[in-house]
Amino acid sequence: MPFCRHRCDYCAFATWTDRDALAARYLEACRRHAAALAPGLPPVTSAFVGGGTPSRVDPDALLAVLAELPLVDGAEVTVECNPEDLDDALATTYAAGGVTRASIGVQSTVPHVLAALGRRHPAEAVAPAVSAARRAGLAVSLDLIHGAAGETVDDWRRTVTDVVALAPDHVSAYALTVEAGTPLWDDVARHPSDDDQADKDEVVADLLEAAGYDWYEISSWARPGHRCRHNLLYWTMGDYVALGCAAHGHRDGVRYWHGRTPERYLAAIEGGTDPVAGSERLDPDARALEALQLSLRTRAGVPLSALPVDDREALAGIVEQVGDRLVLTRRGRLLANEVAVRLVAPQPTAP
Incomplete structure (x- = not known):
């Protein structure tokens, strides 16, 4: 609105x-x-x-x-x-x-x-x-x-x-x-x-x-x-639908967005055309990495494999192991972007 x-x-x-x-x-x-x-x-x-x-x-x-x-x-x-x-x-x-x-x-x-x-x-x-x-x-x-x-x-x-x-x-x-x-x-x-x-x-x-x-x-x-x-x-990279101007949506791995102004949205809906102004589909590797970066922001954290052992040691006090996951500490929440750039997405298994 x-x-x-x-x-x-x-x-x-x-x-x-x-x-x-x-x-x-x-x-x-x-x-x-x-x-x-x-x-x-x-x-x-x-x-x-x-x-x-x-x-x-x-x-x-x-x-x-x-x-x-x-x-x-x-x-x-x-x-x-x-x-x-x-x-x-x-x-x-x-x-x-x-x-x-x-x-x-x-x-x-x-x-x-x-x-x-x-x-x-x-x-x-x-x-x-x-x-x-x-x-x-x-x-x-x-x-x-x-x-x-x-x-x-x-x-x-x-x-x-x-x-x-x-x-x-x-x-x-x-x-x-x-x-x-x-x-x-x-x-x-x-x-x-x-x-x-x-x-x-x-x-x-x-x-x-x-x-x-x-x-x-x-x-x-x-x-x-x-x-x-x-x-x-x-x-968690779930699906959500966009309604209204400048709204963003995500369905089946495709992100999309509407035009920014209410006039453009009105023109599309009243004219019977699609209000979507642009979209992108992430390739599987980029999608896997983004899923880790988003999950890092939450209490769920990321799998141990998402951070190389050397980085885990360097980030002591920034991330902590909780079960088989790595979760940001309170101090780590202030440095989340520094951790995110070190994350490594799992590589697909060869057939």
């Missing part, structure tokens, strides 16, 4: 603040696309509505899109929400329409940090949004970002402590990244420090693990039974 009231300073996603007039047509196009795809889909175990700001669009029209999908009983259905949007009425509508999970963009609970990120919601909006989701029976995930200009370690500790007090089911805590074409990119003085972000990664790990959250992916922690099923599809 590519519609936003305001574009945050760090955001490089396909979002627009001047396209609201297209929203009704766009949602109908998504519904038509979902209906056309549905007969060829296996049972759908999860759906994730991201953005942009999904909580900004008409909820009934959004639910009509989801209703076209062959969702299994008990499917995980997530909608990303801004805190100021999620009240009792919206949460109840979502729950009645099959949504099971609200992913709320908190980022920080410290006002000057929110301002540095270009976020417009007040910190005080978060607790009422969580309460509304709870009353409607939705699982709650809270998204955080650390590394904004002027954010101290104590500011970050306060944010995480505030979030733990709200007892969400899931927490994603991301290091701020600087993307080309954003106001943040143009303002070098606001770029984050690697050392500062490493310190803050340690803080969030300490506080969440002490509160009973289980780390299961580089930036993700969950209470038992609340790992994000949809995101795990990405890390």
Whole structure:
């Protein structure tokens, strides 16, 4: 859902603040696309509505899109929400329409940090949004970002402590990244420090693990039974279908993506043509290596054979052996890319 009231300073996603007039047509196009795809889909175990700001669009029209999908009983259905949007009425509508999970963009609970990120919601909006989701029976995930200009370690500790007090089911805590074409990119003085972000990664790990959250992916922690099923599809190279502009999909070893703008998506769906703008098929060797690199990000880790013995010894303290797997240590999570470039995919057995 590519519609936003305001574009945050760090955001490089396909979002627009001047396209609201297209929203009704766009949602109908998504519904038509979902209906056309549905007969060829296996049972759908999860759906994730991201953005942009999904909580900004008409909820009934959004639910009509989801209703076209062959969702299994008990499917995980997530909608990303801004805190100021999620009240009792919206949460109840979502729950009645099959949504099971609200992913709320908190980022920080410290006002000057929110301002540095270009976020417009007040910190005080978060607790009422969580309460509304709870009353409607939705699982709650809270998204955080650390590394904004002027954010101290104590500011970050306060944010995480505030979030733990709200007892969400899931927490994603991301290091701020600087993307080309954003106001943040143009303002070098606001770029984050690697050392500062490493310190803050340690803080969030300490506080969440002490509160009973289980780390299961580089930036993700969950209470038992609340790992994000949809995101795990990405890390395990599962199949997922793209709906909407700039969406990406993966089916049968082929990755594909739609055109970036809502106008291009509307033109394709309303004109009866395929919205896919490009695709790629990885060869078996590249696919095997990518599967290892993605799995390395998770608690599942990689097989012992994925790292040569010399590299295992050199990476002591970065990876640890758990059964017949190698898993990143907490320190190793900060250096995951350094490990990933050393991974070796298994060679096919000669016939």
